[in-house]
Amino acid sequence: MNRVSRSILTSWFCLGPRFLPFADAASEQMPLSRLLRLSLFQVSVGMALVLLVGTLNRVMIVELHVSATLVAVMVSLPVLYAPFRALIGFRSDTHRSALGWRRVPFIWLGTMIQFGGLSVMPFALLVLSGGGNAANWPAWVGQAGAAIAFLAVGAGLHTTQTAGLALATDLATEEAQPKVVGLMYVMLLVGSIVSAVVFGAFLRDFTPGRLVQVIQASAIATILLNTIALWKQETRDPGRYRKKAEGPPPKFSEAWGTYIETDGARRALIAIGLGTMAFAMQDVLLEPYGGRVLEMSVGATTWLTATLAAGGLAGFTLASSILSRGADPTRMAMTGAWVGIPAFGAVIVAASTHSVVVFASGVALIGFASGLFGHGTLTFTMNRAPKDQVGLALGAWGAVQATGAGIAVALGGILRDVFGTLASHGVFGASMAGPATGYVMVYALEIVLLFATVIAMAQLVRKGGDQVPTGAVLGKV
Amino acid sequence: MASKDENRVWPTGLTEAESEELHSKLIQGTQIFGLFSALAHLLAAIYSPWLG
Structure with missing residues (x-):
């Protein structure tokens, strides 16, 4: 490589990090490239x-x-x-x-x-x-x-x-x-x-x-x-092997029992499950809702997915910059749930006003809110994971999150069909017999789930590890 | 890393237990790839027979 291309390469390296939102994630142990x-x-x-x-x-x-x-x-x-x-x-x-x-x-x-x-x-x-x-x-x-x-x-x-x-x-x-x-x-x-x-x-x-x-x-x-x-x-770390090789292999049930009683772990998992379900239920419904209720074209509904992703990206970026200044990740997750409530509200209102603008901004806000929520809960899980149970803690987070999302997506489709059929038979009255009712019912349910998430989350906010965790006390009673 | 361990065998610098573990990973990998490969060949043969 000649000198010119080497210096160009170096300038690229210097230029790169400034255009990446998470450049200063590298600590001394972990450079950015790694x-x-x-x-x-x-x-x-x-x-x-x-x-x-x-x-x-x-x-x-x-x-x-x-x-x-x-x-x-x-x-x-x-x-x-x-x-x-x-x-x-x-x-x-x-x-x-x-x-x-x-x-x-x-x-x-x-x-x-x-x-x-x-x-x-x-x-x-x-x-x-x-x-x-x-x-x-x-x-x-x-x-x-x-x-x-x-x-x-x-x-x-x-x-x-x-x-x-x-x-x-x-x-x-x-x-x-x-x-x-x-x-x-x-x-x-x-x-x-x-x-x-x-x-x-x-x-x-x-x-x-x-x-x-x-x-x-x-x-x-x-x-x-x-x-x-x-x-x-x-x-x-071969030393770890020598320590572990002695004694019987640890049991999952025991490790799980210890973990779930640690500082708010159970409550956090419940909140993560509720919140994830609330944000995931609309997943397969937004495009058909845009198409059938707001009469958007196929090309336009594909843009909804991009809008949702862009909102999510904004959410992750904002959450990263705020949390790295030492903010409380549970508060961040709760803010995400709060922001989600008007977002779903906007999506519901879009049906009666027939406004694509209101709908699209609702979708962007849903993405943004779920970005804040997801980031907050994962950071929280990482922060609080006991040193020897990091895998278990992250595994539990992933299990609740992925299962919740899977169930919610399936449930969203099923409930839309059930409520839609009931509405078309006039069960909710003649004014509610349109195609929007099935969707609106699901969005309303998501708002209810978000309120439940906020309630579950409230006790976790700023409850430091030095206090006696309520979960542990309740578990012993 | 404990580099002064006299159980290490050169040129790899691994102990016997370490090389056994690497070997078991190799066996495990071969088994998994072999299994999936057999399944892929079977399904491909069902879709368009390539044996006679």
Whole structure:
């Protein structure tokens, strides 16, 4: 490399951090480049998520003509694995490794399983659709194959993400944690948005061969991204192995019992569950609501997703900068829940006023509020995680969060249909018989859930670790 | 890191327990990849038979 290009390169390095919102996340132990590299696992998780719930969802219905019910079942399978995140976190905390690793084996295991699931996925989907020679085989073959592929991708991404977030918590100092959380969320968002666009572009001229290429390319991308992310990140501590090798292996139930009684852990998990459900229930409803009730075009409703993401990005950025100045993350999460209430209110009002502007600003505000809430709860979980239970704490957060979101998305669709059918039969009166009622009922329920979140959260705010936690006292009575 | 451990074997500088652990990871990885590969081949053969 000659002198000119070297100096250009150096100036890029100096220029770079100023344009990244989370540049000063690097503490002495964790330079920015390493932190950015670690967050690549979130890109692969985002890619897998968007593939499962977005791209393949559409491909199965539109191009492969699989029945909508079967598609819904397949897409929801990965959620079944979400509750096991607490167990994965615990296993990584107590992992007995001669090499002195706790997180790397699990990130790697998750990566392999996600890769495996993705490499089987295209063939499984083609057999599921009954194309080619598959029509000569019983239908359950394709269903079983697709179920295995979806479960494997889900198991892989949940394992990788749990161990990855635990590793990030291990590596970052407490002051740096808000920035780390912001970076992790942004990389997840970047991973999903970029891969949604890329998948969409490559699958425009759909052929079975192209499907195989695109999904298997994402499998290879998973291995590459995650390997780069975990390379030389975790400090080896063989001394830990010698300590742990003595005595019987610790039990999950005991560890869980201890953790749930620590300072407000139970209450925090309840609040996280309620809040996540409140923000997730609208997920599959916003676009049809915009289309059916506000008569927006397909192109315009796609912009809603972008608006939601932009709101989320603003939320993460703001939360990062405020929390890194030492603000209370529980207060941040509660603010998110409060802001969510008028946001859903605006979405409801948009139906009666037929105002797209009100609707779009409501959507942006929902994204913003859920950004504040998500950031606040994850930072809170990282801050309060007991040193030897980091994996369990992050696993519990992920389990509640992913399960809550999965249930809420399914529930949102079901409740919309139930309330919509009831309304069209005039159960709520003639004035409520329009198509908007089903949606509005769900949005109203989300507001109720947000109020419940605020109430659950209220006791956590500024309750320092030095006070006697009410949860622990109640648990002993 | 305890570099003065006399159990370390060079040139890798790993102890026996450490190399056994690495080996078990290699075996585990081969098993997982082998299993998924077999499944992928089976499904591909069902979709478009490539054996006769």
